[in-house]
Amino acid sequence: MPSSPEQVVSEVGKRLAEPRLGKDALVKLLKQAENALSELSQSSSLHDTLHPLSKSLVQTTLLSHKDKDVRLLVAVCFIEVMRILAPDPPFTDKVFKEIFRIFISEFAGLAETSSPYLTRRMKILENVAALRCSVIMLDTGCQDLVLDMTKIFFSAVKQGLQQCAHQAMLSIMTQILNEKVTQPLLDVIFRNLVREDKGASHKLAVDIIQNCAEKLEHMVRNFLSSCILNKDAAVNEHWKLHHKIILEIFQCAPQMLFAVIPSLTHELLSDQVDIRLEAVHLIGRLLVFSNLRFSEENQYVFVEFLKRFSDKSAEVRIAAIDAAKACYIAVSSGNVARDILKALEGRLLDFDDKVRIRAVYAVCDLAKSNLSSFPFELILQAAERLRDKKISVRKNVMHKLLDLYRDYCEKCSKGTATINTHYEQIPAKLIVLCFDKDCESFRPQNMELILAEELFPSSLSPKERSRHWVEFFSYFKSQHAKALGIIFSQKRRFQLDMQAYLSLRAKKEEPSAEIQKKISVLFRKMSASYKDTSKVEECFEILQQMKDNNIFKDLTELSKESTTSATVRSTRDSFLKRIGSKHPIYNFCKELSIKFSHSILNCDIICAILESLLPLRNESTNYTESACDLLLLVAMMFPSLFQGSEEYLLKLFSEESVLINEKTLQMLAYLSKSVCHLSVNLSSDVYMLLEQKCIEGTRAESKYAISAIASLIQSPDDKKFAKLCEKVVGGLHDNLNVPTLLQSLGLILEHSPCMYMLYDDQIISFVQHVFVSPEFVSTPGLSSLDEDSTCSFSCKLKIYCLKALVKSYLPRTTARDRIEHFFKMLLDIIREEFKPITIWSSLGMPLGTHQHRCGMVGSDLIVMIRRPVLGSGLKRSTDQVSVDSISDVGAAVNPALRSTIPDVGGVDGSIRTWAAPTVNPCGSVRASRGR
Incomplete structure (x- = not known):
């Protein structure tokens, strides 16, 4: 075989012309031609050298050969000949058409990236692009082949194909389109x-x-x-x-x-809803992709787009809302964003409930996308839909606001957001839904589930929950606190009933019929906490029939107040796993486990709140005030949740701070009186602080301080009471904070009657001194009343004296021995005070402070007489004198008081009583009065 490429090409061309060549021979010859052609450079002088090969290649048998190897090699040889003889390859238009057809058939195989033929196919593609063969295709009338090739390019190109293939295809298509666009x-x-x-x-x-x-x-x-x-x-x-x-x-x-966009207003103004709908979708996306610059470049189109927010079709208005949401997420600042938000705001009051719901969803989703900068006024307007006339709207708004609040809490826990007073107002908006009587989903029993399961992300720690509880509780007004109190109260009743049921179930000694009767009553009561009472009773009965005692052990564990959040979750999971997710009462048991456990607030959260207060003991802030208010409410409803927080309580009350006020003292009083047996010892530090409040605090503070001391000490005769009483009596003589000391004195004597015997004379002497003194000296800081006040400090002080005396006589065990002496003293006061009343009333002059004193005397005496133990042991004559005297005075003071005097004229000498109104310091009569 000759060695030069020209000779090889010439010889192969001659041999290919031989008849009846087999596939193997053809493949061998074509490969030799391919190798030789690749060594030749472009030159028109090679025309004669390549003529034999070109002539052999165009023969019908090779162009239409069925074997793919042969066809591929023929295509490679053709493109090489075209390369060498460019720009004038020696082929007719008819031959070109066949050549291009074989090229295109090979392009279809480009998608086979693992094929061994890929290299040769790529060679053909790159040379077609480089030689601008597509122009020849158009010149020779091969438009149909151009279209086929274009389709093959798009079907063959894919990820993984060499970038050079993509560039070659792009080059070919560019050549075609630059020549002719069809x-x-x-x-x-x-x-x-x-x-x-x-x-x-x-x-x-x-x-x-x-x-x-x-x-x-x-x-x-x-x-x-x-x-x-x-x-x-x-x-x-x-x-x-x-x-x-x-x-x-x-x-x-x-x-x-540029010339197409303005015509989109034609679609926005179309009378066909589907056309306007598609136009709104399109313009919304154009705004997003342009970062709202589209509105500046196409103002007329944008104005018509904004008008679609008030389109007559609800479907179009909803589409506009969705577009607004996407636009604001893309760009949240600037005039265009404000215009879009304003249009969205208007849909919150849309007459179609579906549009209102979608608008609320959009507002909440936008707030989630940018918690810090989204205008909260818009969120508040969305929250107003909680009062929507449609129940479906109220439900959807509630769930969307909950979703927003959970997202906010989660971002706060991750540090991507900070406490925001705006978002902390959401729970206050939600909780008042329990007053909604139109929808069962808003009943307090169901709102309890929302507070327990939907208010916070399940992964939120007790510390984070406590932080948010305190923050949003600061926005609770009386109606919100009332709603939360209702939820807590019903939850507490359910827990007590459930505990009673578990206790009955554990009993073995009582007859089963009697136990079953009691259990049925409890089931009926507890069923009121669910939507479908009848079905719930059946579920309770099914639960009762279960034999696995571990189920009821888990329930008992759930009721423990000191159980941590992690333990509650673990116990609930265990309980529900024992029930089985496919059991008919699984959902009932899931709700039961929430209601029975301390799922809203638990001991972990209470400890976290108390712990957060300790560093702030000397600061009076909204946070500390809200925390104290919340702790007081919990202490009233669930005092047992403070178990485990005794250490924090001791630290809180161990030294004077701005947090030791009426609320915290009231909380301590509730905790001290509860049956949860908090292990809080009355340490010297705590006692000293409480004692200080009894002497130097306000009347309200002394009231709760005495109550806490009385509950925490071992016995009413404890020496602490004796020492405290001694200090109080001594303070009275020193004329220091007298109103508070009188309050403390009355409460001490009520809790520890034996103290009266020790200081009887001193107390009576002080009271008489107050009443006979022409003008009692006012305590600094406490005597400044308004000039127009109808009850002076002196009048109030005498009333406080009477209150203290009445409290000292109320204990049943010692009252009988001293009651006659007390009545005689009161009658003396009444007669003394009655004289000016009679004179002034006869002259038609205002009664002033005497009216208040006499009214209080009569009122306090009525309270004592209404005590059965006191009344039954009194002499009839003494009672009648007292009542007659009170009646006379009451008639002079206020005729309404006369009808409230108890009748002591029963045949058995007993006192027949009614609910007696009392006179307040301003002289009005009221039905009852707290002491």
């Missing part, structure tokens, strides 16, 4: 431009449009304008996709659409 060719490009998968074929279409934007603009503009303006005429198969085409072109070559 609608069929444009349709193929559009079809791949709007593909959903956004793969390599989409990328090729985008690149083609970007490269040929100027050439394509005219035809694209005509096509899109026809689609927009002639809706009734189907331009072609893609006329329904023109919005997608606009959207894609807007992202890659927006300059092509």
Whole structure:
């Protein structure tokens, strides 16, 4: 075989002309030709050398050969000949058409990236692009082949194909479009431009449009304008996709659409709902992709878009809301964003409930996307839909606000957001729904489940929960506190009933019928905490029949107040696992475990609140005030939740601080009196602080301090009471904070009656001194009353004296021995005070402070007489004298008082009583009075 490439090519050309060559021989010869041709450079002088090969290649048997190896090698040899003899390859138009057809058939195999033929196919593709063969195709009338090749390019290109293949295809398509643009060719490009998968074929279409934007603009503009303006005429198969085409072109070559965009107002003003709907979707996305710059460049279109927020079709208005949401997420600042929010705000009051719901959803989702900068006024307006006339709207708004609040709490726990007073107002908005009588979903029993399961993310720690509880509780007004109190009260009743049931179930000694009767009553009571009472009773009965005692052990464990949050979750999971998720009462048991456990507040949260207060003991802030208010409410409802927090309580009350006030003392009093047996010892530090409040605090503080001391000491005769009483009596003589000392004295004597015997004379002497003194000296800081006040400090002080005396006589064990002496003293006071009343009333003059004193005397005496133990042991004559005297005075003071005097004229000498109104310091009569 000759060694030069020219000789090889010439010899192979001659041998290929031989008849009946087999496949193997053909393949061998064609490979020799391929190798030799690849060594030759472009030169027209090689025309004669290549003529034998060119002639042999165009023979019919090779161009139409069925073997793919032969066809591929023939195609490679053709492209090499065209390369060497360019720009004038020696082929006719007919031959060119066959050559291009064999090229295109090989392009289809480019998708087979693992094929051993890929290298040769890539060689053909790159040479077709480099030699501008596509121009020859158009010149020879091969438009049909151009279209086929374009389709094959888009089907063959994919991820993983070499970048050079993509560039070669792009180059070929650019050459074709620069020569001639046809609608069929444009349709193929559009079809791949709007593909959903956004793969390599989409990328090729985008690149083609970007490269040929100027050439394509005219035809694209005509096509899109026809689609927009002639809706009734189907331009072609893609006329329904023109919005997608606009959207894609807007992202890659927006300059092509300058003449198209203004015509979109035609769609926005169409009388067909579906057309307006699609137009709103499109413009919304155009705004997003342009970061709202679209509105500045196309103001008229944007104005018409904003008008679609008040479109007559609810479907279009909802689409506008969705578009507004996407736009604001893209850009949340600037005039355009404000215009969009204003339009969204108007839909919160839409007459269609579905639109209102969607508007609330959009507002909450936008707030979640940017917690710090989103205008909270808009959230408050969305929250107002909690009072919507439609129950469905109220439900959806509630759940969406809960979702927003959970997201806010989660971001706070992760440190991506900080405590925001605006979002902490959401629970206050939600909790008053329990007053909604139109919807069972808002009943207190169901709001309890929401507070327990939906208010916070399940992963939120007790410390984080306590922080948010204190923050949002600061926004609770009386109605909110009342709602929470109702929820707590019903939960507490349910817990007590459930504990009673578990106790009855554990009993073995009572007859089963009697136990079952009691259990049935409890089931009926507890069923009131659920929606469907009848079905719930059946569920309770099924639960009762279960034999697995571990189920009831888990329930008992859930009821323990000192159980931590982690233990509660673990126990609940264990309980529900024992029930089984496929059991008919599984959902009932799931709700039962929430209601029975301390799922809203628990000991971990209480400890966290107390712990957070300790560093703030000397600060009076909204946080500390809210924390104290919340702790007081919990102490009233669930004092047992303070178990485990004794250490914090001792630290809190061990030294004077601004937090030791009426509320915290009241909390301590409730905790001290509860049956949960807090292990709080009355240490010297705590006692000294309480003692200080009894002497130097306000009357309210002394009241709760005495109550706490009485509950914490071992016995009423404890020496602490004796020492405290001694200090109080001594303070009275020193005229220091007398109102508080009188309050403390009365309460001490009520809790420890034996103290009266020790200081009887001193107390009576002080009281008489107050009443006979022409003007009692006022305590500094406590005597400053308004000049117009009808009850002076002196009057109030005498009333406080009477209150203290009455309290000292109320203990049943010692009252009988001293009652006659007390009545005599009161009668003396009444007669003494009655004289000026009689004189002034006869002259028609105002009664002033004497009226208050006498009214209080009569009122306090009535309270004593109404005590059965006191009344039954009194002499009839003494009672009658007292009552007659009180009656006379009461008639002079206020005629209404006369009818409230008890009748002591029963045949058995007993006292027949009614609920007696009392006179307050301003002289009015009221039905009852707290002491």
